[in-house]
Amino acid sequence: MTAHFVQVANAERIAADVLAEVMTPPPPVDYLRWAEDNIVFTQRESPLPGPYNRDLFFYFDEILRALSPDDPCRVVSVHKSAQLGGTVLANIFTGGSLAMDPGDFLYVHPTENNAQRWSKMKLVPMLKGTTALARLFPMKARDGSDSVLYKERIDGKGAIQISGANSPASLSQVTMKRQVQDDLAKWEMNNAGDPETQADSRSQAHEFAKILKVSTPLVDPGCRITKNFEDGSQEKLWLPCPHCGHPQTLEWENFLANLDEEKPENSHFSCPECGGVIEEHHRPAMFRAARELEKQGIEAWRAENAKAKRFHRSFHLWSAYSLLQSFERIARSWINARGDPASEQTFFNDVVGRAYKTLGEAPPWEALRDRAAQSPYPRKTIPVGFPLVTVGVDCQGDRIEYQVVAWGRDYRRAVVDYGVFPGHISSKECWAFLDALVKQEFVNGYGRRIGIDMLGIDGNAWTEDVWGWAKRHLASKVIMLRGVGSESAPLLARVKKERSRSGKLLSYSKRFYNFATSVLKMGLYRNLVKDDPLERGYIALPRGLDDEYFKQLTAETRRAKRLKTGFIAYEWVKDPAQANEGLDTHLQAEAAAIKLGIRVMPDAAWDKYEADRERPPAAQQYDLEDLMAPGLPDLPPPPPKPKPAAPAPIATRRIVRTIRRTQ
Template identity: 25%
Template sequence: MNSQTTTEKYSQLKQNVRKLWTPPPELNVSQWADQHRKLSPEASAEPGRWRTDRAPYQRGMMDAVNEVGVREVVFMTSAQIGKTEILNNILGYFVHQDPAPILFIQPTLDMAEAWSKDRLAPMIRDTDALTGLFRDAKTRNSDNTLLHKKFTGGHLTMAGANSPSSLASRPIRIVLLDEEDRYPVSAGSEGDPGSLAQKRTTTFWNRLLVSASTPTVEDESKIEARYQQSDQRKYYVPCPACDATQVLSWQQIKFEKGKPETTCYECENCKERLTDAQKPWMLTHGEWVAEAAFNGSIGFHISELYSPWVRWAEMVENFLKAKRLPETLKVWVNTSLGETWKEATEGIDPSGLLKRKENWGRIAPEEVVVITAGVDVQDDRLEAEVIGWGIGQESWSLQYHVLHGDPAQAKLWEDLDNVLGQTIKTVDGRTLSVGAACVDTGGHFTQKVYEYCKAREYRRIYAIKGASQIGKPLVSKFSKANKLRVKLFSIGTDTAKQMIYSRLKIHQPGPGYCHFPSDYPEEYFKQLTAERIQTKFINGHPTRIWVLAKGRRNEALDCRVYGLTALHILNPNLDALAQDQEREKLKQKEDQPAEPKANEWMGYEDWNFS
């Protein structure tokens, strides 16, 4: 009995030793994900075991890193495709199957920290194949920090594209770039972040760079440039009716006007109307097809039309909402179609705006529900525009003031108080005040602006500072890093000007349309349209730059930028306010006494029909 037990123990020991010394089976990324990856409940709407079959197009995207001769893999995609989890699977694969020095770059250092805490840590915790390879998460030393983690055979560094110091360290074999189109043009003064990271891989013969991003602006998009230099793969799916293969295209989405629930997909070949119920079969039988020669770079382009998590009717609903304004349509094209947006870079003729002037007197049109103001500070004056806003950010320039005086003296700021503290009547009898105002701090009187705004923050009068960084959000979280602890908002002037110019090109009243009063001089419109977009190459990448036309002034444009910024800081629900206003009108109408009937107390002859 004891001899048998000893034999069994010896046999088990041999099996354990054999397991220890037997290399893991050679897997590609999708096989690794299907066998090992667990989706965490706090990071996924579908927690549990990973199934590539859930979105079959992901198989080819993941397995591209295993193809012979590949140096670069590019994912130009919409949202809702799973690209972030694809990157996570590629990361997990290399950590477990082919360990190496890895660099994972997010657009900002804050985003890198958030990804480490919210995505990486749960993935390591819930994926058994990874858990034992990293040091204990509770251990805090140089081997395990928020942005740098060692694992068996390699290490992972997480960086922000906006932080030169986080990009400048040791050689790297695997580089993963997430949302590259959101990277700054330059990491400090060092140059393009993606190019800097790629240089770090040159000493490795088996190096690899993977970039995934939704695209942005045509001819500027970094992911578009990478995709155009790749073999340009697209996912062809068969029609269930005629078996003809095709790339799903927005042009083939059909629906009755105003009825998203009628949405279907029309086959390019047989014109059969297909539904979402047929999409899983189409995805399962689809395949990636390269449309250019392979040169070491594999590229994938795919849109939300393929997503198993988004219905075609839902895309139509989002499109109908987005098309109201150029800037929201741009976001939809980028994030739903995964396509670049073509900016209208030509200038605007001020004479065209002169023709749209209207006469509404000194009271605001009844459509106005919110008022904001923007203030530009010059050496010998202040200029301020008071703007009314309605449904869909339709705007009315209510007043434009040029206040002459010395900004160093109190008198000029008292004059500004009179402008920002006024009330304005509307055609339908309401009284509105300025809901929010922004005052520029970029001139020679920064301290005076700080003092003025600090005392009036309770009235939502804010100090702002423009930042011309391409792609910067219109409004960023305020900072108080100044002596007076003033709320200072950093604003994306490039974004604001693009929004304004896009709206000036809307020709029919409605969402985004800009109204101007009849008493504005031609000079106002010249200033409003004084800038043009020029494309210059910065660090080898084409970049849009706003340039002031020679001999022109642009104070009116600046005031409009600041007034728009004030609206976005205030962030009112304009549609809801307009609906409330309409309900109030109806209520007042109902409360009015009814007109007397003629036969009650007036004779027929008493009515005047002339």
């Protein structure tokens, strides 16, 4: 007989191994050391490829310490500028946690689309390119342990779930020891309520949970990351002066006071103690000096609300601290943005790392009416300095309302006309009226007749009827529009490919655009209060408009609304008794102007439009036979000689001359 031997595991040995693994204290969770040992940037990821450099990201040292189990705080908020390394910080926290102290990890983005994009473009490259993670996440499983939104360690000891704040289902029935709430300012209410509250509750069962909230701010009041910063310890980075050693924070107001508009490359900070000039080349030395002071027990990060440090540490960072951002670029960004509310918002959010303060109240309509009564130009005419013309059209159940707006350099605009036509957009009469409106011409300050460059029509209601009319005109002349209330929405973006119930791609998708109504309203109300015709963003108003127009233009106000969850949301509201089509049509005309390119139009293009349209009409020509014929009509007087070109900006000086001449 053949003997068969069966190898039997030693049960006592297995039990001893398991007990030893359970009883052995885990290694310390040191995110700083883990980053230095594991994070390597490629040329695609960073302008400075190579291993993680603490000298480059000195400002992250204390934030990573706050995220470690050694710090008692539960929540860490980072209120920051864009492109400051927030993704790097979140990746270190995510990857280091999964490698050093495995457990379930939640990573939440504003939407599921954002979540999928981050998983494919950021997470997967990190898992593949980091040796410590590649062996833990081979990403070859076919049993559901590896998908775009869920990845589990090969030993089953931990996993990462990637979710979207717009999906309440992905934020339910899970318990997470650690989580990242990314781009928090862009989170919006979902159909189950407040997503931030939902995400916070996922870690409620863990006494020593860590929640990282990181975002560039948006609009205040109502900005989530700004509220978190103010609720937390409010820590800012203090750096010693390179001249006298006096510790100070780098503040935007200090930089603005030393911003050289003629030579932005000379912009700098100044020390409040000794008055010494602080230039960008001083920053590395200031970082090293701050690190040396930390070794002596002098904190670089100082809290303005120290009592919150035990539970919630919050940090503020902006571009001036980043070695990847030059002072000259900061200065030029402000010079380019100043005077245009939408651009100013982007600047304060992305560069200064501050929420943009809104004007929630509309300006008094009476003040606008009184200013219009003193206007140098009448309704239905175009003043000098505004060579482009757009129209906004709003469709109501029993009427069509429209507004004509002319545009000039530096985001200045002039209201030309406002009107109402009875009927529904599906009627032939309305189509005939709109056809005529597209061909309408208006006389400008030089006596020339100027046609409409682009018309934007509301396509949110009665979409098929609107499309039936719009498709009869060129896409370069007529576009369809739909307002989007999100304060993080782009000013103008083509709608996603829309399909009918049968799945057929709708043809109007190619010329249907969403526009950011909330952002444009905030900008409009800031610009309406400007009374200097030369100021960037100034809005000129004509004589002859009814009071109702000004009431409609200022019909909405941004108000706080307390939800059942206790969260306060902000939305634009109007008096139910007051119509607001004057506001809607103005924003639609502005959206059409954005599509036309006024926000990015170079000076050469403005020069061309002004040369073509801002000059007297040509004299009428007669044949020799006409001159010899009896009954010759009186010849028109010769046109006035064109005024010599003024120094740049040309349109600005023409406006001044016209106003003075007509007053």
